[in-house]
Amino acid sequence: MADPTTLRDLALEVAxxxxxxxxxxxxxxxxxxxxxxxxxxxxxxxxxSEQQIVTRLLDARPDDGILAEEETSLAGTSGVRWIIDPIDxxxxxxxxxAGYSISIGAEIDGEPVVGVILDPALGNEFVxxxxxxxxxxxxxxxxxxQSDLAQALVxxxxxxxxxxxxxxxxxxxxxxxxxxxxxxxxxxxxxxxNVAAGRLDAxxxxxxxxxxxxxxxxxxxxxxGTIGDLDGNPTDGDFVxxxxxxxxxxxxxxxRSVRADQA
Numbered sequence: 001m002a003d004p005t006t007l008r009d010l011a012l013e014v015a016x017x018x019x020x021x022x023x024x025x026x027x028x029x030x031x032x033x034x035x036x037x038x039x040x041x042x043x044x045x046x047x048x049s050e051q052q053i054v055t056r057l058l059d060a061r062p063d064d065g066i067l068a069e070e071e072t073s074l075a076g077t078s079g080v081r082w083i084i085d086p087i088d089x090x091x092x093x094x095x096x097x098a099g100y101s102i103s104i105g106a107e108i109d110g111e112p113v114v115g116v117i118l119d120p121a122l123g124n125e126f127v128x129x130x131x132x133x134x135x136x137x138x139x140x141x142x143x144x145x146q147s148d149l150a151q152a153l154v155x156x157x158x159x160x161x162x163x164x165x166x167x168x169x170x171x172x173x174x175x176x177x178x179x180x181x182x183x184x185x186x187x188x189x190x191x192x193x194n195v196a197a198g199r200l201d202a203x204x205x206x207x208x209x210x211x212x213x214x215x216x217x218x219x220x221x222x223x224x225g226t227i228g229d230l231d232g233n234p235t236d237g238d239f240v241x242x243x244x245x246x247x248x249x250x251x252x253x254x255x256r257s258v259r260a261d262q263a
Contacts, residue, residue, distance in 0.1 A: 027096020192216025
């Protein structure tokens, strides 16, 4: 059986190896194409980062599976699967804005056990392993513990399709007066890391992918938070709510009332 802390340390080592080049390229790498829409950008740096991460992980653990954003998919035979977003927040990366990250998660037999989110712009390393807690730059982190919905600082993100964005804007019109404020960071992985660190009280979004969530899920849970759909069940990304236990139910009720999970 693989040890989550050993996998965590490997993921951090790999992310650290890739981060300096990603930081150097930020703001100077134009889009190389698009994916789901004209606003869903991809660059040569995304592909380079994925290739580097996958190669380094498989050099260390050749029997593991891989699922990565830029189309790398390997079944593996060890029971361990790495779930990788080589640059989460590519639009921020292209524009040279902070908020992009390298996100590496790992599952053992389908259970999320490792989360590493490295912020090349600011140098922050968010790290967690199942049962071992969560840290930022080696210091333990916890979710905020906010319980008052009216005082909650909540992050969200928007889809790439115009109709979905329009619907999500309508949801915000209803949500914004009921909370402290909204933040839009531009990267789901960093938003989840910031919830884990108590820098945001909560985060919700519809339409994420496994690589957006894998590492952040472990970070939030190990920092004492909850993450799932509006009913608290595990989520594949169709709708995601991350929050402290004290805030989750009230925020879920608000989001349900405005049909945020259908926007």
